[in-house]
Amino acid sequence: MKQIWIICRRELNSFFDSLMAYIMIIAFLGFSGFFTWLYVADVFYSQQASLQIFFDIAFWTLFFFIPALTMGQLAEENRAGTIEFLLTKPIKDVHVIVGKFLATLILICIALLMTIPYYITVANIGPVDHGAVISGYIGLILMSAAYISIGIFASSISNNQIVGFLLAIFVGILFHWIFGMVAGGISGFFGEVLNFLSTRAHFESIARGVLDTTDLVFFISIVVLGLASTETILARKHQ
Amino acid sequence: MDIVINKLTKQYGIQKAVDDITFTVKTGEVLGFLGPNGAGKTTTMKAITSFLIPDAGEITVGNYSVSEEPEEVKKVIGYLPEHNPLYPEMNVIDYLKFVAELQRIDKSRIPERILEMVNVCGLEGEKHKKINELSKGYRQRVGLAQALIHDPDVLILDEPTTGLDPNQIVEIRELIKNIGREKTVILSSHILAEVEATCDRIMIINKGKIVADGTSEELRKHAHGKEILRVTIEGAERNDVITAVQELDTVDLIDPIDSDDSCYEVQSRPELSSRKEIFQLCCKKGWILTELTPIQTKLEDIFHELTMN
Numbered sequence: 001m002k003q004i005w006i007i008c009r010r011e012l013n014s015f016f017d018s019l020m021a022y023i024m025i026i027a028f029l030g031f032s033g034f035f036t037w038l039y040v041a042d043v044f045y046s047q048q049a050s051l052q053i054f055f056d057i058a059f060w061t062l063f064f065f066i067p068a069l070t071m072g073q074l075a076e077e078n079r080a081g082t083i084e085f086l087l088t089k090p091i092k093d094v095h096v097i098v099g100k101f102l103a104t105l106i107l108i109c110i111a112l113l114m115t116i117p118y119y120i121t122v123a124n125i126g127p128v129d130h131g132a133v134i135s136g137y138i139g140l141i142l143m144s145a146a147y148i149s150i151g152i153f154a155s156s157i158s159n160n161q162i163v164g165f166l167l168a169i170f171v172g173i174l175f176h177w178i179f180g181m182v183a184g185g186i187s188g189f190f191g192e193v194l195n196f197l198s199t200r201a202h203f204e205s206i207a208r209g210v211l212d213t214t215d216l217v218f219f220i221s222i223v224v225l226g227l228a229s230t231e232t233i234l235a236r237k238h239q
Numbered sequence: 240m241d242i243v244i245n246k247l248t249k250q251y252g253i254q255k256a257v258d259d260i261t262f263t264v265k266t267g268e269v270l271g272f273l274g275p276n277g278a279g280k281t282t283t284m285k286a287i288t289s290f291l292i293p294d295a296g297e298i299t300v301g302n303y304s305v306s307e308e309p310e311e312v313k314k315v316i317g318y319l320p321e322h323n324p325l326y327p328e329m330n331v332i333d334y335l336k337f338v339a340e341l342q343r344i345d346k347s348r349i350p351e352r353i354l355e356m357v358n359v360c361g362l363e364g365e366k367h368k369k370i371n372e373l374s375k376g377y378r379q380r381v382g383l384a385q386a387l388i389h390d391p392d393v394l395i396l397d398e399p400t401t402g403l404d405p406n407q408i409v410e411i412r413e414l415i416k417n418i419g420r421e422k423t424v425i426l427s428s429h430i431l432a433e434v435e436a437t438c439d440r441i442m443i444i445n446k447g448k449i450v451a452d453g454t455s456e457e458l459r460k461h462a463h464g465k466e467i468l469r470v471t472i473e474g475a476e477r478n479d480v481i482t483a484v485q486e487l488d489t490v491d492l493i494d495p496i497d498s499d500d501s502c503y504e505v506q507s508r509p510e511l512s513s514r515k516e517i518f519q520l521c522c523k524k525g526w527i528l529t530e531l532t533p534i535q536t537k538l539e540d541i542f543h544e545l546t547m548n
Contacts, residue, residue, distance in 0.1 A: 006340045010329075017328050081324035085385075088288045088320070089341040090313040238292045 003091045007099025008106070011073070015107055024065055028111045032057045036118060049126030054118055055136045055207050059200075062108065062144055063176050067168035069107065070151025071161045073100045074230070078159035083237065093234045097227055101148055108144045112137060132209035139206030142219040143199055147172055149226030156233040175199045175222070240301035240315060240392040240423055241265050242287060247296035249282050256282040258447035259296070264440075266392075269419035271438030272427035275546050279447040280427040281321055284395050287425070288318045300393055314343065317391035321398055323382035327371035331362055331381055334370060335388060342389035356384040359414065375402035383411065387418070394418060396426040400433060412437045431538045441538075445546040458541050465491065466507040470517060471530035473501045483520060489513040504534070 015021035036043055036054040043053055077083040086096055122128050147168070154167035180198030183191050195201055202215040242264040249257040257279040264270045272280045285291040287298055289309035298305040300312045326334060335356060339349045357366050360380040365373055370381060379402050386394060399415065400408045415424060415437050428434050434441055435455050443451040443458075451458050472480050477495060480503065484493045489511040496502040507513045514531060521528040 003341070006337065010326075010337055013333075014326070014328060080327075081320065081322055082326060084285075084290055084320050085324050086341075088290050088313060088316070088318045089338070090310050090343060091341055092310070238290065 003095040004099045004102065007086075007091070007096055008103045011100050011103030012106060015069070015103065020069065021107055021110075024069060024107065025111045025114060028058075028061055028065060029114055031061045032115065033118075043122065043125075049122050049128045051119060051122055051128075051133050051136060052207070054115065055140065058112075058115075058140055059143070059203060062140065063147065063172060064169075066104070066108070066144060066147040067151045067154070067165045067172065069104050070100075070148055070155050070168060071164035072155065073104070073152055073164075074156040074234075075159055075161045075164040078156075083234075087234070087237070094227075094231050097152065097230050097234065101145075101152055101223075101227060104148045104151075105141070105145055108148070109141060112140060129209065132207070135209050135211050136207040138211065139203045139215075142206070142216070143203050146175070146199065146219045146222040146226070149223040149230075150175075153226045153230045153233070156230045241299075242393060242423055242425070243299045244283070244287070245297045245299075247283065247286060247293050247298065249279075249286060249291065249293045255447045257286070257293070260444070260447070260449050262442065262449065262452065264423050264425060266423050267420060268440060269415065269424040269426070269438045271434035271441045272425060272444065273429075273431065273434055273441060273542060274427075274444040278444045278546070280444060281397055283444075284318075284397055284425065284427065288316055288395060289313060314389070315392045317386035317389065317394045319382045319386040319396045319399055323379055325370045325378060325381060325385075328369060330369050331357075331366045331373075334381065335384060338385040339388050344389055352388055352390075356388050359387070360384040361410065376404060376407050379403055379411075380407075383414075392422055394422055394424045394426075396424070398427055398429070400428070400430070408433070431542060435538055443542060443545050450545045451541070455538060458538070459535060465509055466512050466514075467534040468505045468507070468513060468517070469496075469502070469530060469532040469534050470505050470528070471499070471502045472521060473527040473529055475501075475524065475526040477501075479524075480526070483524065484517065487513060487516045487520065489516050502530070 012021075032054055035057040036051075041053065043050075046053060074083070077086065087093060119128075119133055150171050151164070151168040154171065155161070155164035157163065157167060175197060176199050179194045180200045183194035183198060186194065196214075196218070202218050205212060206215050244263070245261050247257055247260050248255065256277075260279075260283065272283070274280050282291060286293045287300065287305065289305045289312050292306070300315060303311040303315075305312050329337070332353060335353045336349060339352055344352055357363055360383050362377065362380055362384060365377050370378060373381065379399070383396075383399065386396065394415075396415070400411055403411060412433065415426065418424060419437075419439070426434075426437065440453065441451070441455055441458060442449060470484075477500065481493055481495065484490055484503070484505060489507050490505055490513050491508045492506040494504045494506075496504060505513055505517065514533075517531065518528060520526075
């Protein structure tokens with residue numbers, strides 16, 4: 001556990017030292033703030049005291065920002081050879097992976113925490129469904145965890161950050177958009193399977209305020225699968 | 240802590256990087272690994288650090304088996320990988336602290352260990368700089384500092400002096416020698432003089448096999464087996480000297496050296512020495528012996544001979 005925290009702290013420091021964290025937080029707040037409060041279809045236009053619009057925007061912005069954060073996490077270690085340095089220290093491969101995963105997740109949580117003023121503002125405008133807001137945040141965190149896991153896996157494949165970014169976007173877009181879109185046009189078992197694999201379907205169900213076990217199982221499965229696959233890739237370095 | 244390597248084999252595709260090698264390194268020994276590029280030096284070192292899993296064979300470090308207890312092995316090994324990978328965006332102190340924590344050094348001892356490493360590796364003026372601001376020599380020192388920070392019993396250094404200037408090379412060699420008195424050290428190098436200056440024992444590997452193993456003296460003997468002397472005899476006719484020396488039982492061949500009238504190169508018969516005989520001959524004849532120097536075979540020649548066929 002302590003070893004995971006050592007890796008996690010170094011990764012977090014590296015995010016902040018390289019300005020990556022600041023850029024990510026500012027861009028995230030800028031985008032989500034603009035579309036939530038200023039753009040045509042904003043909170044005022046919808047005439048409802050709800051954060052639904054913010055969650056819709058965050059659903060897309062996080063999808064693009066997360067691969068940018070994870071793309072270098074293992075690719076850069078592979079390129080610089082520091083992965084050899086790390087894996088010859090008394091630490092297990094899985095600790096390195098989980099430490100990096102947690103660091104990115106913590107950064108996303110910090111960015112989401114910064115949007116708490118949105119919540120306070122909306123709550124002052126009118127009656128807000130607190131349950132839906134809380135579960136909306138939980139939905140965003142679960143979705144982020146799934147994409148971080150995919151991103152870290154994509155980053156472990158090669159020593160090129162761009163490959164890490166593109167692969168994460170490619171795998172991500174399947175879950176984020178394509179599975180759901182295709183499922184809309186197919187009925188029967190296959191349609192149901194695709195619908196189950198769609199992040200959107202699970203996220204929307206959580207964001208409505210319904211925290212179902214199926215949704216939890218879905219996101220946690222992706223996290224575990226992504227991290228386990230990364231471990232398999234790292235294990236190949238020992239061959 | 241002894242390192243025992245038993246029948247280690249590692250294959251990449253169809254190429255055998257390391258082919259069934261067996262050797263032991265004892266505590267207090269500095270072993271120098273020599274060999275051409277791709278001979279299997281780095282592969283062997285990586286296998287000892289448990290980074291590479293061998294295809295066959297067993298490695299033990301102290302009482303720990305590398306395959307069964309890699310975590311324990313990693314705790315007692317200090318490893319400087321080839322090309323010395325570092326995190327460029329970290330500053331020296333933060334980096335050393337990170338390594339110290341990874342090596343599970345007691346929290347209260349970390350500042351003291353960092354301070355000692357900064358002193359030992361000469362990083363005093365650079366300790367607050369970021370690693371990407373350091374010159375190659377200083378980066379190498381940071382690499383050494385991270386390998387030494389947990390005071391490991393075993394030290395594995397893959398080309399530790401690359402990129403250092405001559406003064407730094409001498410310092411680092413001294414450092415390695417000092418460490419080597421109590422610990423087990425394996426280092427690899429392309430620089431033959433360095434291995435000779437630093438190591439108690441030299442091992443030459445070629446195409447994954449050990450082709451020579453011993454002290455530099457033993458390697459020389461092994462390579463040639465014949466003593467060669469440079470002799471200067473004054474107060475005698477050249478032909479007389481050649482005839483008289485050639486008649487000695489121990490002498491195989493005497494060659495006059497053209498540039499100097501009184502200077503000769505004498506090659507003894509295998510396993511024999513002609514030094515005493517030459518001295519006694521000069522006494523008997525009343526010649527003046529002004530030089531009697533054993534000519535050492537250069538390590539370069541031995542290396543060339545062993546690795547070129």
